[in-house]
Amino acid sequence: MAEQPTFEDVVAAAQRIEAHIRHTPVTTSKSIDDTVDGRVFLKCENLQRTGAFKFRGASNAIWLLSDTECARGVATHSSGNHGAALALAARTRDMDATIVMPAVSVRSKIEAVEAYGGNIRFCGPTMADREAMLEEVLAETGAVPVHPYDDARIVAGQGTAALELTEEIDHLDVIVVPVGGGGLLAGTSLVAERYGIAVYGSEPAQANDAKQSLDAGRRIATTPDTIADGLRATIGVLNFEVIRNRVRDILTVSEDEIIAAMRFVWQRVKIVVEPSAAVPVAALMRYRELFNEQRVGVVLTGGNLDLDALPWQD
């Protein structure tokens, strides 16, 4: 197994990527505060470049490459946000990036990878399909693989969102982030541990591999069936080791709760979040008794989705 990332890696990543990423704003909402009966601080990574926090980890990975590796280019598989992030990060260093994407990916996410100059290779819908296609690409091109989440460079980069949040907002009691592959949760856990802040993961009940894994003490894969397309991955091996003794719990929410929370954020906070980013907000609402009178940080992870197919219009 790769060496575990540390808090110091997150700090180093923040310095490394500073010139490339956007320092995203933190917003608040009286509606959410009233609902939770606490004070909630929303870190708007939907306003990050590429529309998602994934640009942090991708930038850290790209700017850690040697010049020799640079010349080889990078490759990854992604349902969208990591792919777009890696494509744009590679462009900031004038490198090639090949992105293996399921052909069923959200259209706007495919268009984003194209817009950032990534070379797309479409594959089937399963993780096995993705991995097989990526192996093929690596063999063909000699590119350096950059895993979307189970990679210490990625974890350290994703942790910089929570680092910025703690720098801007004093005395947080707790941070809630979504968990898919677990890169963000792992990076956030490292920051929270340092500052004595509690951490919860949040995930769809219909993609609750992290919850099951945490409860069982070993990684358990599930068959995800959720609207939160960014959270369909199974928690990574490295990431599970990072989080297992650092998070307080994983809070699960229903599909209806995710959609309602997403709509609530659009209607009340006036910002566009994708379903995955609504998951921690849904968790705040469902488990509000955990957050009464707390100062709560939430990472709104992304805002990429097809505006033609909003979930409340079915």
Next chain:
Amino acid sequence: MAEQPTFEDVVAAAQRIEAHIRHTPVTTSKSIDDTVDGRVFLKCENLQRTGAFKFRGASNAIWLLSDTECARGVATHSSGNHGAALALAARTRDMDATIVMPAVSVRSKIEAVEAYGGNIRFCGPTMADREAMLEEVLAETGAVPVHPYDDARIVAGQGTAALELTEEIDHLDVIVVPVGGGGLLAGTSLVAERYGIAVYGSEPAQANDAKQSLDAGRRIATTPDTIADGLRATIGVLNFEVIRNRVRDILTVSEDEIIAAMRFVWQRVKIVVEPSAAVPVAALMRYRELFNEQRVGVVLTGGNLDLDALPWQD
């Protein structure tokens, strides 16, 4: 005619309402900058309390009332944003507010007035319907009328958005705002004149009374037919006098351009704006040659709309 408001009135309004309003963020978008080939600063009044800049003018009017006037309550007519703003502003001073609304108003705007504790009286769709019903309410209740736009108190309050923008962003060359009744444009003109910044109004071609009035040198009413429900009013008498020698031009845009700009802001800037707020963005895109290499301020006026009936889904 009422006395014209001045720049000093805007400064006084800013101090008066400071404790009540939200100092909204200014955001930028590389996508918009690239489209315009300029540098665009978006003042996010969609994140203002009540979801629109109207809360500024309403707060200024409310906090200028004498204690005796307070006891009488206030009343107004509004298709939505001013009504919600006046209802909440009245609540900050523990007063009654009666809002005359067309029964055909956007549902979420009706719900907002209710949520802020306003007493709603529904009326027919025309301005004459609104005014007749308001007269009735004033006779019944003895309330103090607060006109939605043609009122020096309102103009001064609306101007505080541009004042904040100029305080935060140096060296603006030009500011673009939408024009309906003209309160925002009038207030913005007072600020821009003081700092030597050019001002453009922007309005739907299908509600182009301000453009026609400016060209003719006298107020001309039209029959508005636009998705931008906040811009259906005819420019006010007072406001026309304020703007006629202060704005460079009124830029008109088509319904399709408004919808495309609205979608662009949602998709790329990741914030929720209502059609009226997309009008100045549409103007930037249609008349981009005016803004090349300029530093451009835009007031994104509001974010209130029915999420169930998005215009690109017809």
